[in-house]
Amino acid sequence: MLIKTLLNTLLMAAVAIAIPGVINRLRARMAGRKGAPFFQHLRDARLLAAKGSVYSDTTTLLFRVAPAVYLGAAAVALLFIPVADLEPLISFEGDIICFAYTLALARAALVLAAMDTGSSFEGMGASREALYGALVEPALMIGFATLAMFCGYTSFAEIFAVKQSFDLHLTLVMLLAAYLFLRITFVEAGRMPVEDPRTHLELTMIHEVMCLDYSGIDMLMIRLGGWLKTAAFAMIAADAAATVTCFRWWFATPLAILLTGVSVAVVESTQARNKLSRNTTFMVTLSALAALIFFIGYLLQLDINI
Amino acid sequence: MYLNLLLAFALLTALLFAVPVRWKAPITAVVTAILSVVAAVPAVKALASGTTTEITRMQGPVFGEESIAVDPLSGLFLIIIAVTSVAAVLYSCGYMKHYYGKKPPVQFSLHYTAFAALVASMMMVVTSSGGFSFLFGWEMMTIASFLLILFDAQRPEVLRAALTYLIMMHVGFVFLVAGFAGIDAVCGSAGFDCLPRCYASRHTLSLFVIFLIGFGMKAGIFPMHVWLPEAHPAAPSHVSALMSGVMIKTGVYGVIRVAGAITEVGQLHTGGIILLAAGIVTGLWGAVQAAAQNDAKRLLAYSSMENVGIIFIALGVAALGAGADDPVVASIALCGALLHTFNHSLFKSLLYFGTGNLYSQMHTTLLDRFGGTAKRMPVTAALFLLATAAICALPPLNGFAGEFLIYLGLLDSVSNGVNVLYAAGGITALALIGGIVLLAFAKLFGVVFLGTPRHRSVHSVTEVDGLRLASMAIPAAGIVLAGLLPQYAVRMVSAAAAEFSPAAVYLVEANVAPTLTRVSLTAFLLIIAVALLYTVKVRAQRRRTLSHGPTWGCGFTAPDTRMQYTGESFAEGLESLASTFNSDIVEGRVVDKGEIFPPAVRNYNVRHKDRVGRLFSAWWIEMLRLINQRIMRLRTGKINNYIFFALMFLVLIFVLSLFNII
Known part of the structure; x- marks a missing residue:
């Protein structure tokens, strides 16, 4: 039991570390480059850890605490997520709500820290992040509600542990839910087509532009927090897919890494970033998609022959 | 009972008017604290044991026998009132200091009298069993809060806000009177405890909706929220705190009492849907409007509306759960x-x-x-x-x-x-x-x-x-x-x-x-x-160099605070x-895309007005004004006309009684 929980947490950390590596390698290969080593992002992290920091005179204590809140909240959110049949550290009735709001805390910390610098660019990023956060929240909650409706539970561990003999309806809904969560991962991780993390123009940034004034350890914390957040969403998507295929940890872990890693890399290599004004449409579409999946789930549960 | 209450109140008023300015706030603080403690004792007892403590029972002048009693729900609201009132009155001791000398002492006396009256009347509202004492408390609450809003009455917008508030509250009051009269017609007395009997006999839903409108006016349910963003910014902050934090909750309290008395499953279902729909619309409207406001107090007022919406969503789900015989959902919600x-x-x-x-x-x-x-x-x-x-x-x-x-x-x-x-x-x-x-x-x-x-x-x-x-x-x-x-x-x-x-x-x-x-x-x-x-x-940073500098301007070297x-x-x-929900008032012109360097300093000011709010206030203020004009024509000032009116009234009564209408 304890070992399972420990393994769960370690695997989540592994997923968090592996996903950026997979994305970077694959993207480089698809562009025909040799690419940086798989663990380049960890070396960058070590570099950041060794650096000093520059703080703007405008900022207050809030600016210095915010990275810790961001990383702390992302880390706690990660502890809710089971890796297939393993047990997460924290699990109780309604933990899906706790998960969503802990991540909202992380977002609020960064948004306020960005406002703290008094920079027009960072204000812009904060404004966008707050708006996109507000728009993606319904999609996330309806997604969770779909799972809760179909499985009859309100905690991740119990939802994903629901496994009858092969059930076409459950398979369908779970796969649709996995797709939805994957799309949400794109938004929450600040990836294409919502945002291009490689952009060099501040005016077009969202997430990155909020952190312009961070350096050294603060920047490292924000990076780490971002990885953990991505890993949490990737694992939810993978769990949903694994429930109806092979519900074992040794299957779900690589699935989470590959599903997110490959899809992000492919999308980023083949698509252009949305025009910013199109982003809101993208998010609203996401909520509409979630509502549609919920409705499909509802109809399937009513057992109408379609 | 009412006589004693009014007597005690008159004594307090006399005391407040008599003492020097800087003593008015502390005296009110003491009175509020005493009231709070007196209320908190039965409240805590009721919440801890789940029992009802009856304080007094009296014969109301209109609606039959009534009582003042503290049951657990009253207890909870008493605690809410007590905590916020004490905090608000303490806050006012500091806050009102910068008005000393700027305003005549009589204004302070009036303000603090109204404050004590508001606290007492809210406590009366949540402990009354219904009927006359409830309406008495409700009306006293409205008048007290009206006086409190009026503190800064030399500002024209304050006067307008206070009047809007007074009018809307009285429209709501009419609905409440109608509701209680409806109960009285069925049961012979108008307490909340008669509601189940009343619902059982006939037209549950119409009675429920009448009460919902009456209480919703206070709670700020869409589209009756119009007074919220006007009155809260107009009032001094401790009054806004008390009104927004507690007073609008008396509306919620009333709705809980009225909705909680429904027992029939189908009616619970319908009632739940009404509450849920009201909550969703109120909450979303409040949230969107709050985000658009550029005045802190207006933003907070709309946020109160949004929170009332959330409470109503929960109440709706609870009613739906009860209607579906699911005690888990009902209790949790x-x-x-x-x-x-x-x-x-x-x-x-x-x-x-x-x-x-x-x-x-x-x-x-x-x-x-x-x-x-x-x-x-x-x-x-x-x-x-x-x-x-x-x-x-x-x-x-x-x-x-x-x-x-x-x-x-x-x-x-x-x-x-x-x-x-x-x-x-x-x-x-x-x-x-x-x-x-x-x-x-x-x-x-x-x-x-x-x-x-x-x-x-x-x-x-x-x-x-x-x-x-x-x-x-x-x-x-x-x-x-x-x-x-x-x-x-x-x-x-x-x-x-x-x-x-x-x-x-x-x-x-x-x-x-x-x-x-x-x-x-x-x-x-x-x-x-x-x-x-x-x-x-922090420990790791001790070993690293930390430096300070200006905010990174992305290569731009002349940042200006106005660029924030x-x-x-x-x-x-x-x-x-969400532009469809607002009607913007724009002053000045936007800098055009072509003009990178606008030739002169230009003012551009945009205010987001609640579309419903404007529609509503314009609509009924205009109508009331017209009706008022018509009625004013009767006020001729000639004594013979007035005698004629009295005569007409008597004739009317006579004719009506002939046809057995009254």
Whole structure:
């Protein structure tokens, strides 16, 4: 039991570390480059850890605490997520709500820290992040509600542990839910087509532009927090897919890494970033998609022959 | 009873008018404290034991026998009233100081008399069994709060707001009178305890809707919220805190009483749908409008509306759950609604106190005059941040505990397969409201307290006196405690919920409290994690070079404070999505895309007005004015005309009695 929980947490950390590596390698290969080593992002992290920091005179204590809140909240959110049949550290009735709001805390910390610098660019990023956060929240909650409706539970561990003999309806809904969560991962991780993390123009940034004034350890914390957040969403998507295929940890872990890693890399290599004004449409579409999946789930549960 | 009440009140008024100016506030504080303690004793007893304590029983002049009694629901609301009133009156002791000498002492006397009357009348409203004493308290509450709003009456907008408020409250009052008369017609007395009998006999729904309109006027349900964003900014901050944090909740209280008396399953279902729909529309409208406001107090007023919406969503789900015979959903959602009511009174009063601190320093509440205030008012900023996080329902604070229960009720409804689509609508609305509120409050806190000053007057701002900060610590302590230990907070409300959903106490003990204990543990884990990370960071940074400099301008070397994001620009994205709900008042012209260097300084001012608000106020103020004009024609000033009117009246009575109409 304890070992399972420990393994769960370690695997989540592994997923968090592996996903950026997979994305970077694959993207480089698809562009025909040799690419940086798989663990380049960890070396960058070590570099950041060794650096000093520059703080703007405008900022207050809030600016210095915010990275810790961001990383702390992302880390706690990660502890809710089971890796297939393993047990997460924290699990109780309604933990899906706790998960969503802990991540909202992380977002609020960064948004306020960005406002703290008094920079027009960072204000812009904060404004966008707050708006996109507000728009993606319904999609996330309806997604969770779909799972809760179909499985009859309100905690991740119990939802994903629901496994009858092969059930076409459950398979369908779970796969649709996995797709939805994957799309949400794109938004929450600040990836294409919502945002291009490689952009060099501040005016077009969202997430990155909020952190312009961070350096050294603060920047490292924000990076780490971002990885953990991505890993949490990737694992939810993978769990949903694994429930109806092979519900074992040794299957779900690589699935989470590959599903997110490959899809992000492919999308980023083949698509252009949305025009910013199109982003809101993208998010609203996401909520509409979630509502549609919920409705499909509802109809399937009513057992109408379609 | 009424005579004694009025006598005691007259004595207090005489005392308040007699003493010198600086004694008026402390005397009111003492009176409020005594009232609060007297009310809190039976309230705590009722909540702890789940029993009803009858205080007095009397014969009302109209609606038969009535009683003043404290049952658990009254107890909960008494505690809400007591806590916020004490905090508000203490706050006013500091806040009113800068008005001393600027206003005649009689205004202070009137203000504090009205304050004491408001507290007493709210207590009367929530303990009365209904009928005459309820309406008496309700009307006294309206008049007292009207006088309180009027404190700054030399400002024309204050006068207008107060009149709007008075008119709307009386329209609501008419509905309440009609409702109680309806009960009286069936049962012979007009207490809430007669409601089930009344519902059983006939037309439940019409009676319910009449009460909903009457109470909704006070609670600020869409589209009756029009007075909220006018009255709250007009009143002094401690009054806004009391009105927004507590007084509008008496409307919620009334709705709970009226909806809780419905027993028939089909009617519960319909009632639940009405409440849920009202909650969703109110909540979303309030949230979107809050995000668009550029005045701190207006923003807070709309946020109150949004919170009332959340409470109604929870009440709707509770009624739907009860209608579907699902005690789990009903109890959890009702506990969530009550807990959120309690929580909102804490963080909303704290937010209004914080805004009061800003107003007393800057004499404005326009967001774009501020900026960087946190450095000059660190304690106010910290407390305001706490309340901001709580109202955004961020863990580990109390707002999260309340919304967690509401979500849990909704999700349980979905996962148990009852009223799935309604509950899903509630979840969607709640999630969207949550996100938009985060945006609105990030804007409020970010623009006011963070960044660099946008106006030179910010440089002269200093922290306010200790008394005000101490009174702000009362709600702040509640926020933290109820947030960290929600399992105890929910036990407090479970007795009140059990009045309508008898399984609540058992369910809370067996099911909800253990879950909330886990939430509480997670909250502590979160705090420990953040504290640990911060300590590690600070220790690591000791060995590294830290330097200071200006904010990175992305290569631009002449940044100006005016380039900062303003409140307007922060919410621009949302406003462009929600533009259909607003009618903007634009002064000046936007800088055109072609003009990179506009030739002259140009003013551009945009105010977002609530479309419904304007429609409504214009519509009925105009109508009332017309009716008034017509009636005024009768006032001829000639005695023979008046005698003729009296004669006509007698003839009318005679004719009506001939036809057996009266």
